[in-house]
Amino acid sequence: MTLTVLAVDDSRTIREMVRLALSSAEIDVHLAEDGAIGLEVLKDIVPHVIITDINMPNVDGFGFIRGVRARAEHKSTPILVLTTEKAGELRKRARDAGASGWIVKPFDKDKLISAIHRVAA
Numbered sequence: 001m002t003l004t005v006l007a008v009d010d011s012r013t014i015r016e017m018v019r020l021a022l023s024s025a026e027i028d029v030h031l032a033e034d035g036a037i038g039l040e041v042l043k044d045i046v047p048h049v050i051i052t053d054i055n056m057p058n059v060d061g062f063g064f065i066r067g068v069r070a071r072a073e074h075k076s077t078p079i080l081v082l083t084t085e086k087a088g089e090l091r092k093r094a095r096d097a098g099a100s101g102w103i104v105k106p107f108d109k110d111k112l113i114s115a116i117h118r119v120a121a
Contacts, residue, residue, distance in 0.1 A: 003120055004028040004045060008038035008064060009053040009082065014105065018051065018082070021109040027116065035059030039067045047077060048120040052099075054083045054090060062097050069098035078119035082107060 005027050007018045015031045022029045030045055032038035036058040038050075050068060054061035061081060068074045078100040083090075091102050100119050103112060 002026060002028050003048045003116065004030070005049045005051060005116060006030045006032065006038060006041060006045065006047040007051040007082075008032045008035060008056070008061075009051075010034055010056040011053070014053070014082070017107075018112070021107075021112060022116070024109075025113045027113070035061065035064030035067065038064050042068065042071070042074065046073065049116050050074075050077055050079045051082050051116075052079060054081060054085055054094065062093055065094065065097040065099055080115060080119065082112075 005022055007015060007029060009015050010033055019029045019031060030041055032041045034056045052061045052064050065079055080101045080103055081094045081099045082103045082105060084105045086104055101115060
């Protein structure tokens, strides 16, 4: 089974790095540049895992996570936060919003792929 992932990040470089890393593992990757666009993309796909940044324009990661969780079809979709932020308070806010895990940038390709497979199982 091919996994489908939605990756939401305002950095084009990070989006491309995620796309390249996951595509090499034969994961189907969809991209969005902020939370508002990510919520739009979710109308057309059903990802196995969602990856999101926290600091983004328009709708930030916390708002995006809450928006995802507000949709019945995504109540249990795993959401991994991929961010430069390390503060415990932000991790708690993300967890409270509905995040499943936290990965700090820069990310290790193999660890990211492993995390995706772990939460998608």
